[in-house]
Amino acid sequence: TRANRVAHRLIAEGVQPDDRVAICAERSVELVVGLLGILKAGGGYVPLDPGYPGERLQWIVADAAPKRLLSDAAGREVLGASGHAAYDVLDIATLAGDSRQPSRNPVLATLGLRPEHLAYVIYTSGSTGTPKGVLVEHRQVTRLFDATAPWFGFNAQDVWCLFHSFAFDFSVWELWGALRYGGRLVVVPREIAQSAQECYDLVCRTGVTVLNQTPSAFRSFSEAQAHSRQAHRLRYVIFGGEALEPAMLKGWYERHGEQSPALINMYGITETTVHVTYRALRQADTQVSSSPIGQCIPDLRAYVLDAYQQPVPMGAVGELYISGAGVARGYWNRAELTAQRFVRDPFQQEARMYRTGDLARYLPDGSLVYLGRNDSQVKIRGFRIELGEIEARLVEHAGVREAVVLAREAEGGGKRLVAYVVAQDGADGEDLVRALRTHLGERLPDYMVPGAFVRLTSWPLTANGKLDRKALPVPDD
Template identity: 65%
Template sequence: PTLPFGLAQVQHDGSDVSESHRMLPPALNDRLRAHAKRLGVSLASLCHLAWAQVLARASGQQRVVFGTVLFGRMQAGEGADRAMGLFINTLPLRLELDGSVQACVRSTQARLAALLEHEHASLALAQRCSGVPAGTPLFSALLNYRHNAMGSNERSGLPGVELLSAQERTNYPLTLSVEDFGQSLGLTAQSVPSLEPERVCAYMQQALHSLADALEATPEIPVQQLQVLPEAERQLLLNTWNAAQQAYPSHVCVHQLFEAQVERTPEAPALVFEDQTFSYAQLNAQANRLAHQLIELGVKPDTLVAICVQRSPAMVVGLLAILKAGGAYVPLDPAYPSERLVHILADAAPAIVLADAAGRAALGDAALAECTVLDPVTVPALPDTNPSVVELTARHLAYVIYTSGSTGTPKGVMVEHAQVVRLFEATQPWYGFNEHDTWCLFHSFAFDFSVWELWGALRYGGKLVIVPHSIARSADAFYQLICEQGVTVLNQTPSAFKALMASQAHRALSDQLRYVILGGEALEPTSLQAWYATHDERHPQLINMYGITEATVHVTYRPLRQQDSEQAGSPVGTRIPDLTIYLLDAHGQPVPLGAVGELSIGGAGVARGYLNRPALTAERFVPDPFSDDAGARLYKTGDLARYLPDGNLEFVGRNDDQVKIRGFRIEPGEIEACLTAHPQVRDAVVLATGEGSAKRLVAYVQAEADAHLASTLRAQVAASLPEYMVPSAFVRLDAWPLTPNGKLDRRALPAPDDAALAHQAYEAPQGELETTLATIWAELLGVERVGRHDSFFALGGHSLLAVQLMERLRRRGLSVSVRLLFEAPTLSALAQTLGQRRDVVVPANAITPDTSAITPSMLPLIELTQADIDKIVEQVPGGVANIQDIYALSPLQDGLLFHHLLASDGDPYLLLVQLAFDSRERLDQ
């Protein structure tokens, strides 16, 4: 269905619809009539084509369907023109806007003529023939082209009858009536409150104007090139909301800002890791010694230097040293699979690699054979003065960070110093970061969120706390670190913050916390309701920032309010001042206000491009057609958004298959390529299912039947790709389900069953603890059964589900940390660990089958006198022999009982529904 502006509800009564009317300029009316006469088509055909153009721009579709009102008397037989009654009918009209202007005019005329033959067909029949499910509307927009003998201002009625008022109502959310008065044309638009009807009239008038111009001068141009936006709205979207702001420094390098801070506060703490603390002067000196060594080895501007180091002070020293030497760092996280790291190393081809012991082990000797390898843990005895690289400018590269690639290989995004520096300068008026702030380096330094964390702290003289890998995986431990270190600026993906919220639900976060900056994936505002129930909306201030690596981390800024948590959309706010944002359709034209379009980003934050990928760079980094600046470019993000009436943006999703899970950008194509590399797999498709923290990857493969296929493929992917890219389930199919057009029907792919999970050979859980764990795992992971050798992560578990598991175990008196689950991921191993750590002993029930009398000492969960107990026993059929235990109702049960007793008519907890079927056949179906 075509749903312009996302309007889909066609069942309302029309009471909230507003209306606007305008007459078209006489000159435009005359031109349209002349073109219709010249081409031998009806004026109605031109109006239907123009309306189709409006709906196409408002829905993002090239093939549009909308309702058209038919007179009903053309095919009604002799005398129909004199018969009384309502003959009009509404039927769907489908138009394909893929040809030239003149060709689309003729095809529209033909479609309307063909539809007249069915003017008495019911809309229900059209719905059944369309293949569209019964609950889905065929269309949500309507065009009513009607002839009216009266002039636009003639409202004379019958003699003696006075017209007091008239109102036209429609159950459709968007309706346009074209009034043909013979010598003039009028437009009447009706729309729901979210869309002003005056705007609808303006779109239609502009579409008709563009159509008339094209028919006169360029009838062979593609119809999609016609303008629909009135000039005033076009200026608003392209210029007013993208007005140039002040310029920010473009001549300073990232490390030079750090060096300036060293001069201001040399003894202030710059870096904290576990029990180590480095002052700004100490950190600078360490980095300088290593930088001088890199310069001696030939590092110069735009030289790539890879760094593969665990989270530690040496990591920060290495990054600073690379920048100070004039080079650009390529971060390689040792926690990532070696195959991925080796591929990135080969693609970037750095001559020098900084690697500690973990980094060397992850990369392997073969990959490092052609490189000069330095260990940043041990810095050389060289001068600790700031090196001077005369030829270095802010237009040289600062880093290359690799993101997931659709072709099966990751791609390196090249970002310059100037683009990083302006990010902080442009956002500083909003935040006011200072030397009293404490930041966390929570994310992997191979994830671009770390750019914001790392250089944000050191740029403004704050303290940077490096979060150890084990603590980053445990929400409880991370919460403790936040409080101990007095963190004031916290950066989180929404998924990670959700886990943190759960861990501190009954505890207060540090009073010093000023900002929680959310980014990296789409935010579900409703997930923040629990937060706002216990926290002030400004202390700390939650901020949502949409961003993308190719536009230097962050793009927009939105301070969140409690009312946002009650909305369904994902608000991302307004652009960073030195960027431009356009929402464009598939043809590069701005979409109407409120319609969904692809986010295209321009301005000072746009990256240089992709390393060694000129064709992909040219495809995604395109010339900016709306800018007067020489060389201005746009980055086509592939993300979809809409403008809200106040100029703020709302994130909608992706226009391709790329997904974000737990903050990580993932190209399913990369996983598919890994799967198809296995000899058993003929073809593969990877989809993301679920929403929010429940989102997971499911792999569908064409392969021969194999009982161990899921386990085999999981091992294949895990050996090559990071943990967050490993599918939770592997579904084997003999062939793909196809659409009538022969394309893969993704909606017909089956949901994964228990066989799709990487089970081990089944062995039933043993003992009470394993049985309890198996039950919890099955509920949490949505699987039928869990064997004692199954792995929590192989069955689809991940770090966020691990937090939920810990909470459920605590309720049962079992103390365990997330780290232990990673160390003992199988059911039997975890049970053994828990058995050694169990610190709650459940007393045996004092009431046994042989008990003849119950006394207060047998009931530890409730305080009752002997008289109370005897009274209860008397009311239970069978007496003591039929009583297993006695305990108080929970508050919820108490409430249920109260409402049950209170209700005099019926029971509020029983819902009675009566259904009627018109035939036995329908009932059997």
């Protein structure tokens, strides 16, 4: 009823299919009401996480040019009235509680809404220093659940949790998965999601059966479980967002075995609608060093190709291309980049495929192994990060002449960002680091701010005069 009221108000405001409606709100019931209201009105939602810096949110709003902007109190505070004077920010709670608006479902056929219309625009990190918006349609989302249903058998008794930011595409699987199957959705507050012990307590207390985690987050979750006396009711733990190192699961398997719960590894990308592959993990997988990602979702095709877009031999390493029903429409306002990444499928008539930039190889049994990136993009805690975007922001600062950012192995597993800078003459080291943290914190999400800064007088070079990344020093404490 509350979502219907939001929808009717948006329709009255002129929202039509393929219009973008931005929404900036904390994780709450009102957030879900707002998202449903946008979709029921025929619009596509543009998620704005209030935990992101105001400058980044303002850039996304300016780029997305939404028809309307929905928000709650936290969203209004971070957006700032000065940054959005052109927008009449609509309060979700006020719209949802307006009894003057009809409470019935809008008739989608009357609105002209079709499967090929926009469902959402999620912005991901961009190598040029600015994020890029991925356009995903309704049909790409609905087929994700239809195509994967036989593997999972999700039902109305399942309890899911919205653990991730709704500006991260893993949330599409969490939120709409719960509602699609008539299950229950536990909205995890930001502060609890950042505490493994509190998160585990919540999972036990609310009876969560379907948990979606990045491997980095699950490492801490597993440690919390090992030190807790509480029992969970998990049926599935589904990994995604970043490469899984199966060895990290040894302790979990020793305590739980293979089926209580079942652990599933799913590789995916925002541009191919959350998930691409499925692999039911086994305890024996903890003995391998590679990241097994399994088989393609049935309505997708995965090609491992060489530099000429020709298939490589079985077992050889190549770039992964994804074709099929999950491939997104493209990037908003980035026609040239769309043409570079969304290309014609030479193996399927009138089909497109997405060039992932990921390296992979096929095993003899037809399953895939993920082998990392072929460029400077990395994933940390599930967030896709273009290192070039951070470097571009660093050199904007007056005290920096040149900058390089790497993702290095961190103690205890996982990766962390390290920034290497050659400073302008006269810049003080400690003062510069403090200034750079502040500079980046005002412009980038916290997961893109390096954990360590190393100041160099010059770059280490190879014999060919190129930057020797391997010679860049490991930061001290």
